[in-house]
Amino acid sequence: MELDDQSKYNAVRRLTNTESVLRNPHFPSKWKIYWLDDFFFKEYSADLSALLLKKMSEKEPLCFFHIGARRYEVDFTTMTQTRVSTGFQREIRCRPSYRSPELMQPHLKTGIQFDSAHPDSCAAGANFSIDPLQDFDSWYPPVWLQEKVEEYRLVDVPAGTLAYQSIKDLFHQSLSESQMDVISIQQVQNLLHWDKYQRQKTHMQKRHTEAQGPLERHLFHGTTKEASEGICINNFDPRMAGPNGQDYGFGSYFATKAFTSHSYTEAMNSDEPGYMFLAKVLVGSVCLGKHHYRRPPDSKGHVYDTCVDKMHSPEIFVVFDSCQCYPYYLIKYKNLPAEINLHG
Structure with missing residues:
Protein backbone atom coordinates (compact mmCIF):
# COMPACT_ATOMS: atom_id res chain seq x y z
CA MET A 1 0.00 0.00 0.00
CA GLU A 2 2.18 2.80 -1.31
CA LEU A 3 1.43 6.20 -2.83
CA ASP A 4 2.92 7.09 -6.20
CA ASP A 5 2.31 10.81 -5.64
CA GLN A 6 2.73 12.11 -2.10
CA SER A 7 2.17 15.77 -2.90
CA LYS A 8 -1.38 15.68 -1.54
CA TYR A 9 -1.59 12.61 0.72
CA ASN A 10 1.09 10.93 2.81
CA ALA A 11 -0.53 7.55 3.49
CA VAL A 12 -3.08 5.09 2.22
CA ARG A 13 -4.95 2.31 3.98
CA ARG A 14 -7.55 -0.34 3.27
CA LEU A 15 -11.18 0.14 4.24
CA THR A 16 -13.68 -2.64 4.83
CA ASN A 17 -17.36 -2.75 5.55
CA THR A 18 -19.28 -4.63 8.21
CA GLU A 19 -19.22 -8.41 8.57
CA SER A 20 -22.91 -8.40 9.54
CA VAL A 21 -25.17 -10.05 6.96
CA LEU A 22 -28.14 -8.19 8.45
CA ARG A 23 -26.57 -4.75 8.12
CA ASN A 24 -25.07 -5.44 4.71
CA PRO A 25 -26.76 -8.43 3.04
CA HIS A 26 -24.98 -7.98 -0.32
CA PHE A 27 -21.35 -7.17 0.55
CA PRO A 28 -20.50 -8.28 4.09
CA SER A 29 -16.76 -8.63 4.61
CA LYS A 30 -15.42 -12.17 4.67
CA TYR A 98 -11.60 -10.55 -2.81
CA ARG A 99 -14.88 -10.26 -4.70
CA SER A 100 -14.69 -10.52 -8.45
CA PRO A 101 -16.70 -8.14 -10.68
CA GLU A 102 -18.90 -11.02 -11.83
CA LEU A 103 -19.99 -11.77 -8.26
CA MET A 104 -20.70 -8.09 -7.58
CA GLN A 105 -22.58 -7.36 -10.78
CA PRO A 106 -26.05 -8.68 -9.72
CA HIS A 107 -26.04 -6.32 -6.70
CA LEU A 108 -24.96 -3.14 -8.50
CA LYS A 109 -27.22 -0.59 -10.16
CA THR A 110 -24.39 0.49 -12.45
CA GLY A 111 -23.12 -2.05 -14.94
CA ILE A 112 -19.64 -3.54 -15.16
CA GLN A 113 -18.13 -3.86 -18.60
CA PHE A 114 -16.31 -7.16 -19.03
CA ASP A 115 -13.48 -7.48 -21.48
CA SER A 116 -14.03 -10.12 -24.15
CA ALA A 117 -11.49 -11.38 -26.62
CA HIS A 118 -14.17 -12.04 -29.23
CA PRO A 119 -17.19 -9.79 -28.60
CA ASP A 120 -18.83 -10.85 -31.85
CA SER A 121 -18.89 -14.55 -30.97
CA CYS A 122 -22.43 -15.88 -31.13
CA ALA A 123 -23.56 -17.92 -28.14
CA ALA A 124 -27.16 -18.37 -29.23
CA GLY A 125 -28.22 -21.98 -29.06
CA ALA A 126 -25.64 -23.10 -26.52
CA ASN A 127 -26.84 -24.46 -23.19
CA PHE A 128 -24.63 -22.82 -20.59
CA SER A 129 -26.78 -24.01 -17.68
CA ILE A 130 -25.03 -27.40 -17.80
CA ASP A 131 -21.76 -28.12 -16.02
CA PRO A 132 -19.28 -28.94 -18.82
CA LEU A 133 -17.04 -30.86 -16.40
CA GLN A 134 -19.68 -33.49 -15.71
CA ASP A 135 -20.06 -36.65 -17.78
CA PHE A 136 -22.54 -36.58 -20.65
CA ASP A 137 -24.02 -39.29 -22.88
CA SER A 138 -24.16 -37.43 -26.20
CA TRP A 139 -21.34 -37.44 -28.76
CA TYR A 140 -20.98 -33.65 -28.64
CA PRO A 141 -21.03 -31.71 -25.34
CA PRO A 142 -24.52 -30.40 -24.50
CA VAL A 143 -22.99 -26.96 -23.86
CA TRP A 144 -21.94 -26.71 -27.52
CA LEU A 145 -23.84 -24.95 -30.26
CA GLN A 146 -25.98 -27.41 -32.16
CA GLU A 147 -25.27 -26.12 -35.67
CA LYS A 148 -22.39 -27.94 -37.38
CA VAL A 149 -21.74 -25.41 -40.11
CA GLU A 150 -18.18 -24.42 -39.28
CA GLU A 151 -15.30 -26.81 -38.75
CA TYR A 152 -13.87 -24.59 -36.03
CA ARG A 153 -15.12 -21.73 -33.86
CA LEU A 154 -14.60 -20.02 -30.48
CA VAL A 155 -17.73 -19.27 -28.48
CA ASP A 156 -17.78 -16.90 -25.49
CA VAL A 157 -19.16 -18.43 -22.31
CA PRO A 158 -21.33 -15.78 -20.58
CA ALA A 159 -20.12 -14.74 -17.12
CA GLY A 160 -22.41 -15.88 -14.32
CA THR A 161 -23.60 -19.06 -16.05
CA LEU A 162 -23.06 -22.50 -14.52
CA ALA A 163 -20.60 -23.42 -17.28
CA TYR A 164 -18.54 -20.27 -16.68
CA GLN A 165 -18.55 -20.59 -12.90
CA SER A 166 -17.59 -24.27 -12.91
CA ILE A 167 -14.49 -23.66 -15.02
CA LYS A 168 -13.59 -20.49 -13.15
CA ASP A 169 -13.83 -22.25 -9.77
CA LEU A 170 -11.47 -24.99 -10.95
CA PHE A 171 -9.01 -22.36 -12.21
CA HIS A 172 -9.12 -20.44 -8.91
CA GLN A 173 -8.46 -23.54 -6.80
CA SER A 174 -4.74 -22.90 -7.25
CA LEU A 175 -4.67 -19.34 -8.64
CA SER A 176 -6.55 -17.20 -6.13
CA GLU A 177 -9.12 -14.59 -7.12
CA SER A 178 -7.01 -12.14 -5.13
CA GLN A 179 -4.12 -12.74 -7.56
CA MET A 180 -5.69 -13.41 -10.95
CA ASP A 181 -8.76 -12.07 -12.73
CA VAL A 182 -10.46 -14.18 -15.40
CA ILE A 183 -11.12 -11.99 -18.46
CA SER A 184 -12.96 -14.50 -20.62
CA ILE A 185 -13.70 -18.20 -21.05
CA GLN A 186 -14.34 -19.59 -24.52
CA GLN A 187 -15.50 -22.92 -25.84
CA VAL A 188 -13.22 -24.41 -28.47
CA GLN A 189 -15.43 -26.15 -31.01
CA ASN A 190 -13.38 -28.03 -33.56
CA LEU A 191 -15.41 -30.85 -35.13
CA LEU A 192 -12.47 -32.64 -36.73
CA HIS A 193 -10.39 -32.98 -33.58
CA TRP A 194 -13.38 -33.57 -31.30
CA ASP A 195 -14.47 -36.52 -33.46
CA LYS A 196 -10.93 -37.95 -33.32
CA TYR A 197 -10.90 -37.56 -29.54
CA GLN A 198 -14.27 -39.25 -29.10
CA ARG A 199 -13.28 -42.19 -31.30
CA GLN A 200 -10.10 -42.63 -29.26
CA LYS A 201 -12.14 -42.49 -26.06
CA THR A 202 -14.47 -45.21 -27.32
CA HIS A 203 -11.46 -47.37 -28.18
CA MET A 204 -9.77 -46.88 -24.80
CA GLN A 205 -12.99 -47.53 -22.85
CA LYS A 206 -12.97 -51.15 -24.06
CA ARG A 207 -9.75 -51.99 -22.20
CA HIS A 208 -9.87 -49.52 -19.33
CA THR A 209 -10.85 -50.63 -15.82
CA GLU A 210 -11.87 -48.48 -12.89
CA ALA A 211 -8.98 -49.97 -10.92
CA GLN A 212 -6.63 -47.97 -13.13
CA GLY A 213 -8.20 -44.69 -12.04
CA PRO A 214 -10.25 -42.29 -14.19
CA LEU A 215 -9.94 -42.72 -17.94
CA GLU A 216 -10.53 -39.03 -18.61
CA ARG A 217 -9.37 -35.92 -16.74
CA HIS A 218 -9.78 -32.17 -17.09
CA LEU A 219 -6.26 -30.71 -17.00
CA PHE A 220 -4.59 -27.35 -17.61
CA HIS A 221 -2.10 -26.33 -20.29
CA GLY A 222 -0.51 -22.87 -20.19
CA THR A 223 0.72 -21.31 -23.42
CA THR A 224 1.21 -18.04 -25.32
CA LYS A 225 -1.41 -16.10 -27.25
CA GLU A 226 0.22 -16.99 -30.58
CA ALA A 227 0.47 -20.70 -29.73
CA SER A 228 -3.11 -20.79 -28.42
CA GLU A 229 -4.46 -19.91 -31.86
CA GLY A 230 -2.60 -22.81 -33.43
CA ILE A 231 -3.83 -25.22 -30.75
CA CYS A 232 -7.45 -24.21 -31.36
CA ILE A 233 -7.03 -25.03 -35.05
CA ASN A 234 -4.63 -27.99 -34.99
CA ASN A 235 -5.00 -29.42 -31.46
CA PHE A 236 -2.06 -30.12 -29.15
CA ASP A 237 0.86 -31.60 -31.07
CA PRO A 238 3.22 -33.91 -29.12
CA ARG A 239 5.74 -33.57 -31.96
CA MET A 240 6.27 -29.95 -30.92
CA ALA A 241 7.68 -30.94 -27.52
CA GLY A 242 10.66 -28.73 -26.76
CA PRO A 243 12.36 -27.00 -23.81
CA ASN A 244 9.11 -27.00 -21.83
CA GLY A 245 8.32 -30.65 -22.45
CA GLN A 246 11.22 -33.02 -21.85
CA ASP A 247 11.34 -33.89 -18.14
CA TYR A 248 8.98 -36.86 -18.46
CA GLY A 249 9.11 -37.49 -22.20
CA PHE A 250 8.66 -35.79 -25.57
CA GLY A 251 4.91 -35.18 -25.51
CA SER A 252 2.18 -32.71 -24.68
CA TYR A 253 2.16 -31.69 -21.01
CA PHE A 254 -0.91 -31.11 -18.83
CA ALA A 255 -1.26 -30.20 -15.15
CA THR A 256 -3.87 -30.82 -12.49
CA LYS A 257 -3.37 -27.27 -11.12
CA ALA A 258 -3.68 -23.98 -13.00
CA PHE A 259 -0.79 -22.67 -10.87
CA THR A 260 1.59 -25.15 -12.53
CA SER A 261 0.50 -24.18 -16.05
CA HIS A 262 0.65 -20.46 -15.21
CA SER A 263 4.47 -20.53 -15.34
CA TYR A 264 4.31 -21.25 -19.10
CA THR A 265 2.14 -18.24 -19.94
CA GLU A 266 3.02 -14.65 -20.80
CA ALA A 267 1.34 -13.51 -17.58
CA MET A 268 4.03 -15.19 -15.48
CA ASN A 269 6.62 -12.42 -15.74
CA SER A 270 4.72 -9.54 -17.31
CA ASP A 271 1.47 -7.59 -17.28
CA GLU A 272 0.37 -9.31 -20.50
CA PRO A 273 -2.75 -11.50 -20.36
CA GLY A 274 -2.23 -15.19 -19.81
CA TYR A 275 -3.73 -17.91 -22.00
CA MET A 276 -4.51 -21.31 -20.55
CA PHE A 277 -6.47 -24.26 -21.86
CA LEU A 278 -8.65 -26.50 -19.76
CA ALA A 279 -8.23 -29.68 -21.78
CA LYS A 280 -9.94 -33.03 -21.88
CA VAL A 281 -7.22 -35.67 -21.59
CA LEU A 282 -7.55 -39.45 -21.90
CA VAL A 283 -4.94 -40.50 -19.34
CA GLY A 284 -5.85 -44.21 -19.22
CA SER A 285 -3.13 -46.35 -17.63
CA VAL A 286 -0.13 -44.35 -16.44
CA CYS A 287 3.54 -44.95 -15.72
CA LEU A 288 6.42 -42.85 -14.43
CA GLY A 289 7.87 -40.72 -17.21
CA LYS A 290 11.53 -40.37 -18.19
CA HIS A 291 13.17 -37.57 -20.16
CA HIS A 292 14.11 -39.76 -23.14
CA TYR A 293 10.67 -41.32 -23.70
CA ARG A 294 9.06 -40.65 -27.08
CA ARG A 295 6.12 -42.90 -26.24
CA PRO A 296 4.99 -44.75 -23.09
CA PRO A 297 6.88 -47.99 -22.48
CA ASP A 298 5.59 -51.56 -22.85
CA SER A 299 4.80 -53.76 -19.87
CA LYS A 300 4.20 -57.46 -20.56
CA GLY A 301 2.76 -56.71 -23.97
CA HIS A 302 0.73 -53.77 -22.69
CA VAL A 303 1.57 -50.21 -23.72
CA TYR A 304 0.84 -47.57 -21.14
CA ASP A 305 -1.28 -44.63 -22.27
CA THR A 306 0.32 -41.73 -20.40
CA CYS A 307 3.43 -40.76 -18.44
CA VAL A 308 3.27 -38.89 -15.12
CA ASP A 309 5.64 -37.04 -12.77
CA LYS A 310 4.86 -39.39 -9.85
CA MET A 311 2.71 -42.46 -9.39
CA HIS A 312 0.99 -41.31 -6.20
CA SER A 313 -1.33 -38.34 -6.81
CA PRO A 314 0.35 -37.24 -10.07
CA GLU A 315 0.23 -33.54 -10.93
CA ILE A 316 1.68 -33.68 -14.46
CA PHE A 317 0.49 -35.91 -17.31
CA VAL A 318 2.27 -36.37 -20.64
CA VAL A 319 0.48 -37.75 -23.70
CA PHE A 320 2.17 -38.77 -26.94
CA ASP A 321 -0.88 -39.08 -29.19
CA SER A 322 -2.89 -35.97 -30.14
CA CYS A 323 -6.07 -38.09 -30.24
CA GLN A 324 -5.84 -38.41 -26.44
CA CYS A 325 -6.34 -34.69 -25.77
CA TYR A 326 -8.66 -31.90 -26.80
CA PRO A 327 -8.53 -28.11 -26.06
CA TYR A 328 -11.92 -27.95 -24.34
CA TYR A 329 -11.91 -24.34 -23.11
CA LEU A 330 -9.58 -21.37 -23.49
CA ILE A 331 -9.19 -19.18 -20.40
CA LYS A 332 -7.84 -15.66 -20.77
CA TYR A 333 -6.80 -13.99 -17.53
CA LYS A 334 -4.60 -11.27 -16.09
CA ASN A 335 -2.65 -10.40 -12.95
CA LEU A 336 -4.63 -8.21 -10.59
CA PRO A 337 -3.20 -4.75 -9.80
CA ALA A 338 -0.91 -4.29 -6.82
CA GLU A 339 -3.47 -2.46 -4.68
CA ILE A 340 -5.08 -5.77 -3.65
CA ASN A 341 -1.88 -7.76 -3.23
CA LEU A 342 -1.34 -9.21 0.23
CA HIS A 343 2.06 -7.62 0.60
CA GLY A 344 0.37 -4.26 1.09
Missing part, protein backbone atom coordinates in the same frame (compact mmCIF):
# COMPACT_ATOMS: atom_id res chain seq x y z
CA TRP A 31 -11.94 -12.55 6.09
CA LYS A 32 -9.10 -14.85 5.12
CA ILE A 33 -5.82 -15.43 6.92
CA TYR A 34 -2.50 -16.22 5.23
CA TRP A 35 1.08 -17.18 6.11
CA LEU A 36 4.23 -16.18 4.23
CA ASP A 37 5.90 -19.12 2.49
CA ASP A 38 9.22 -17.63 1.35
CA PHE A 39 7.95 -15.33 -1.42
CA PHE A 40 4.18 -15.86 -1.49
CA PHE A 41 1.37 -15.70 1.04
CA LYS A 42 -0.64 -18.93 1.27
CA GLU A 43 -4.04 -19.35 2.84
CA TYR A 44 -4.30 -21.58 5.90
CA SER A 45 -6.40 -24.74 5.65
CA ALA A 46 -10.13 -24.25 6.18
CA ASP A 47 -10.19 -25.73 9.72
CA LEU A 48 -7.10 -23.87 10.87
CA SER A 49 -8.24 -20.63 9.30
CA ALA A 50 -11.58 -20.91 11.11
CA LEU A 51 -9.76 -21.42 14.43
CA LEU A 52 -7.45 -18.43 13.93
CA LEU A 53 -10.27 -16.11 12.84
CA LYS A 54 -12.33 -17.21 15.84
CA LYS A 55 -9.47 -16.37 18.22
CA MET A 56 -9.01 -13.00 16.54
CA SER A 57 -12.70 -12.17 16.88
CA GLU A 58 -12.51 -13.06 20.58
CA LYS A 59 -9.57 -10.63 20.98
CA GLU A 60 -7.22 -13.42 22.07
CA PRO A 61 -3.57 -12.29 21.77
CA LEU A 62 -2.21 -15.81 21.12
CA CYS A 63 -3.33 -19.04 19.49
CA PHE A 64 -1.57 -22.43 19.57
CA PHE A 65 -2.07 -25.26 17.10
CA HIS A 66 -0.38 -28.43 15.88
CA ILE A 67 0.46 -29.64 12.38
CA GLY A 68 1.48 -33.24 12.91
CA ALA A 69 4.03 -33.28 15.75
CA ARG A 70 4.98 -29.63 15.22
CA ARG A 71 3.52 -27.03 17.57
CA TYR A 72 3.02 -23.45 16.46
CA GLU A 73 2.19 -20.18 18.17
CA VAL A 74 0.41 -17.33 16.41
CA ASP A 75 0.80 -13.87 17.93
CA PHE A 76 -1.97 -11.55 16.76
CA THR A 77 -0.27 -8.45 18.21
CA THR A 78 2.82 -8.86 16.00
CA MET A 79 1.04 -10.93 13.29
CA THR A 80 3.66 -13.66 13.35
CA GLN A 81 3.63 -17.46 13.38
CA THR A 82 6.37 -19.16 15.41
CA ARG A 83 7.40 -22.80 15.42
CA VAL A 84 7.76 -23.46 19.15
CA SER A 85 10.60 -25.99 18.96
CA THR A 86 12.90 -23.84 16.79
CA GLY A 87 11.67 -20.28 17.24
CA PHE A 88 11.46 -19.85 13.45
CA GLN A 89 8.98 -17.13 12.54
CA ARG A 90 6.86 -16.30 9.54
CA GLU A 91 4.66 -13.30 8.84
CA ILE A 92 0.91 -13.70 8.70
CA ARG A 93 -1.75 -11.48 7.15
CA CYS A 94 -5.50 -11.12 7.61
CA ARG A 95 -7.29 -9.67 4.61
CA PRO A 96 -10.88 -9.33 3.40
CA SER A 97 -11.76 -11.88 0.74
